[in-house]
Amino acid sequence: MIAFDRVTLTYPGATTPALGDISVHIPEGELCLVVGPTGAGKTSVLGAATGRVPHFTGGVLEGRVLIDGRDTAAHLPRHLADVVGVVMQDPLHGFVADTVEEELAFALEQLGLPQPVMRSRVEEVLDLLDLAPLRSRALTELSGGEQQRVAIGAVMTAQPKALVLDEPTSALDPTAAEDVLAALTRLVHDLGITVLLAEHRLERVVQFADSVLHIRPDGTATYGAPAQVLGALAHPPPVVELGRLAGWDPLPLSIRDARRHARGWRSHLPPRPDAPPAPAEENNAKSRATTAAKHDGALLRAHKVRVSYGPVTAVNGVDLQVGAGEILAIMGRNGSGKSSLLWALQGLGPRSAGQVRLPAAPGAPDPADLTPAHARRHIALVPQTPSHLLYHDTVAAECAAADADAAAASGTTARILADLVPDLPEQRHPGDLSEGGRLALALAVQLAADPPVLLLDEPTRGLDYRAKENLAGLLTDRAASGRAVILTSHDVEFVARTATRVLTLAQGEVVADGPARQILTASATLAPQVAKILHPLDYLTVAEVETALGGRS
Amino acid sequence: MTSLTTRHPGPSAAHARPVHPLAWWAWAGGAIAAITRTDSTTGIVLLTAAVMTVAATCRSRAPWTRLYHLYLGIAAAVIVLRLVFYVLFGIRTGGSVLIPLPAVPLPSWAGGVSLLGPVETQGLLHALSGALGLAAIIVCFGAANALANPKHVLRHLPGALHDLSTAVIIAVTITPQLVTSARTVRRARQLRGAPTSGVRAALGYVRPVLQEAMDRAISLAASMDSRGYASTQRAASRALTGVLLAAVLLAGVGTYGVLDTTTPWWLGAPVLSAGALIGAGATAIASRRVRRTRYRPAKWQVRETILAASGLAAAGVVTVGAQSPPASPLHWPGLPAGLIAAAVLLLVPVVWGRAPR
Numbered sequence: 002m003i004a005f006d007r008v009t010l011t012y013p014g015a016t017t018p019a020l021g022d023i024s025v026h027i028p029e030g031e032l033c034l035v036v037g038p039t040g041a042g043k044t045s046v047l048g049a050a051t052g053r054v055p056h057f058t059g060g061v062l063e064g065r066v067l068i069d070g071r072d073t074a075a076h077l078p079r080h081l082a083d084v085v086g087v088v089m090q091d092p093l094h095g096f097v098a099d100t101v102e103e104e105l106a107f108a109l110e111q112l113g114l115p116q117p118v119m120r121s122r123v124e125e126v127l128d129l130l131d132l133a134p135l136r137s138r139a140l141t142e143l144s145g146g147e148q149q150r151v152a153i154g155a156v157m158t159a160q161p162k163a164l165v166l167d168e169p170t171s172a173l174d175p176t177a178a179e180d181v182l183a184a185l186t187r188l189v190h191d192l193g194i195t196v197l198l199a200e201h202r203l204e205r206v207v208q209f210a211d212s213v214l215h216i217r218p219d220g221t222a223t224y225g226a227p228a229q230v231l232g233a234l235a236h237p238p239p240v241v242e243l244g245r246l247a248g249w250d251p252l253p254l255s256i257r258d259a260r261r262h263a264r265g266w267r268s269h270l271p272p273r274p275d276a277p278p279a280p281a282e283e284n285n286a287k288s289r290a291t292t293a294a295k296h297d298g299a300l301l302r303a304h305k306v307r308v309s310y311g312p313v314t315a316v317n318g319v320d321l322q323v324g325a326g327e328i329l330a331i332m333g334r335n336g337s338g339k340s341s342l343l344w345a346l347q348g349l350g351p352r353s354a355g356q357v358r359l360p361a362a363p364g365a366p367d368p369a370d371l372t373p374a375h376a377r378r379h380i381a382l383v384p385q386t387p388s389h390l391l392y393h394d395t396v397a398a399e400c401a402a403a404d405a406d407a408a409a410a411s412g413t414t415a416r417i418l419a420d421l422v423p424d425l426p427e428q429r430h431p432g433d434l435s436e437g438g439r440l441a442l443a444l445a446v447q448l449a450a451d452p453p454v455l456l457l458d459e460p461t462r463g464l465d466y467r468a469k470e471n472l473a474g475l476l477t478d479r480a481a482s483g484r485a486v487i488l489t490s491h492d493v494e495f496v497a498r499t500a501t502r503v504l505t506l507a508q509g510e511v512v513a514d515g516p517a518r519q520i521l522t523a524s525a526t527l528a529p530q531v532a533k534i535l536h537p538l539d540y541l542t543v544a545e546v547e548t549a550l551g552g553r554s
Numbered sequence: 555m556t557s558l559t560t561r562h563p564g565p566s567a568a569h570a571r572p573v574h575p576l577a578w579w580a581w582a583g584g585a586i587a588a589i590t591r592t593d594s595t596t597g598i599v600l601l602t603a604a605v606m607t608v609a610a611t612c613r614s615r616a617p618w619t620r621l622y623h624l625y626l627g628i629a630a631a632v633i634v635l636r637l638v639f640y641v642l643f644g645i646r647t648g649g650s651v652l653i654p655l656p657a658v659p660l661p662s663w664a665g666g667v668s669l670l671g672p673v674e675t676q677g678l679l680h681a682l683s684g685a686l687g688l689a690a691i692i693v694c695f696g697a698a699n700a701l702a703n704p705k706h707v708l709r710h711l712p713g714a715l716h717d718l719s720t721a722v723i724i725a726v727t728i729t730p731q732l733v734t735s736a737r738t739v740r741r742a743r744q745l746r747g748a749p750t751s752g753v754r755a756a757l758g759y760v761r762p763v764l765q766e767a768m769d770r771a772i773s774l775a776a777s778m779d780s781r782g783y784a785s786t787q788r789a790a791s792r793a794l795t796g797v798l799l800a801a802v803l804l805a806g807v808g809t810y811g812v813l814d815t816t817t818p819w820w821l822g823a824p825v826l827s828a829g830a831l832i833g834a835g836a837t838a839i840a841s842r843r844v845r846r847t848r849y850r851p852a853k854w855q856v857r858e859t860i861l862a863a864s865g866l867a868a869a870g871v872v873t874v875g876a877q878s879p880p881a882s883p884l885h886w887p888g889l890p891a892g893l894i895a896a897a898v899l900l901l902v903p904v905v906w907g908r909a910p911r
Contacts, residue, residue: 082782
């Protein structure tokens, strides 16, 4: 269905090709997962499969890309609309109309189909993706998962034979992501649609994949069965990693497979990972962090915080205390008030009622009463779009300006950045960095003033495994040195790896607040893969299992 | 995809149909004509109040209607600016003084103009009534844009103006997001403790905002393209596009001629009809080049006729009534029956044109 024949792609101005000699044939009715580190060329592969590369982006494409027999060299993207549908990371950026029904009909209107055909196709897609109750709703009022389903529906009405999706679930909470992926699998199974799907959070999608296309940083690719390709990855999803550790064959790809393997194997493990003396680095940092929290005073105290936007209450009376050495993860559905709470805690966001105090700072001030330049020395926030913090032309200029903003010794930011990402080119424009590079730079900028409390809004969005490892290391180090971190995240595996405490929000209210292990293992939606596989044992990460096994033998 | 076997029900009766966007524009056009033909300040205020009432009651709650407040803001700013300008630079004729401010003569190189000076009632009223006329027209435009979805209006643009309408669709979609994006960037800048006022700071966040707008425009264009936008269109000939633009220009000049009573007669109706005729012809030819269909085409029914007629009738009533000699601005005239009738006519949509909730 989608065939790459010796495809080499070079962007204008680039010296090395972004894609190097890729030959792949993805047969009809297959869900193919595209994996690889950021910047490796996943987006280029997807773009080439839709004709956007090189028609929209420029560049030289050698070789041939055929979609259902149509050569993208001879067909503009608009002439491929009835063969391949494209869904992007942020559905709102692609919406043309105002309501669900109009959006679904847009492609049909453009193709000039007669009205009765349009009516029946729209109704069909409304049923297929379970959108009928939303048909006359405004697109901006929908939740993230609903918007993504509408975006899929909007291309499905043209009845394409293939779907290309670029990280469709990266902005979604676990439940909404499952809805979207379930809708996709239904399309694959019931209608035989071919799907090309790029995703960073492999753990979410790996069980649905029929094949995997791995793009390496040099632009070359490997294509094969999921177990085979993923088993060879340096950072496989936890389910595969655990399988590899336990020596299960064939490697499990879904929780269900892994649990069947784990049935007898669980007895090898002690019931709790921290029961035996576990001298592993990460575990140690975690337990040290928890003890530190008990002894030291609080760094941030919030009492009955309320945030209202007109008639809508985003945060409703949240009480919160964070002590030194804690990494608190705030979780909850899209729109449950996580970001509003973070901004209100920092002091720059609106707060309708309640109190926030920084007990460790002189005079225990309310951050909202401090000037922004003063407040950031005690409590810093890295927003959801880290690039908003950056406005200079080069990484070096950004670092110098950050030193000045923070009144820190010159070279401070550059040093923090070098610890995070050792080889970031100094003269590069921040806009040209990878997602992980930009986050690292924004983090370094905010950490230049060394604030005791660091707030992060969805920090792992768009990060690959290596970048997440780096971030986790930084956060754990900060907690270990007596500072506090509060982050919001949908990334269950990342939270399981880093957080000491988890707080869940629903409709602006605290639903649960407790030690990470207790909250994560008790929840069906928030449990990481390892916890699901080893239930009822209380393990969260593969590293814990490894340590426990090591301690035994 | 599987073939459709079951019949789906059509839209339920509760799914009320929105009013045809061109009906709203006809109504607003009538209101604008009526306002420009009204000399008395009270009349303008009355007619504008009618327009605002309709905008308040018939507007839907969709996000695109929020721009209405922007138009109201601009209208208010026009009035304030005009009054400030009068107080600062206005020519004093020596009428009754409202506020005795001292005059500050400027040096001779400034042309002997003096700043400030006693604020006179008559001059102030004159400035106010001039500003009110302009503000009222801005409010009418805002009302039309809030009542008729701009994206739906664009669908009625002829096919030959396709490129133009593409640009406008993208602009209409992106512009409201610019405001949000500017606010986000400004707040992020504050997070860093960086100054947010001053020219350098402003320049600092103009770039990320524009960059984001650009990225969004490109991804929107890519999304439209991948969904087959313009895939069925044959390239329009340049000549036809030229003719259409000329027709629009003629219609514009003609409208101006009709509205402005001081222009020669031939600049009015004759030019307007010439523009309309040429435009209609070119559109007919151009629309044969596009093979696009409508999912739920807007229907022109009795309701639409009533709305359009109410606006146009209001304009007619005022035009007939304006034959009487204009009143001096200081003389507050009793409201002539014609103006009251026009205001009532403009209020007709309150009954007939409410948006489906």
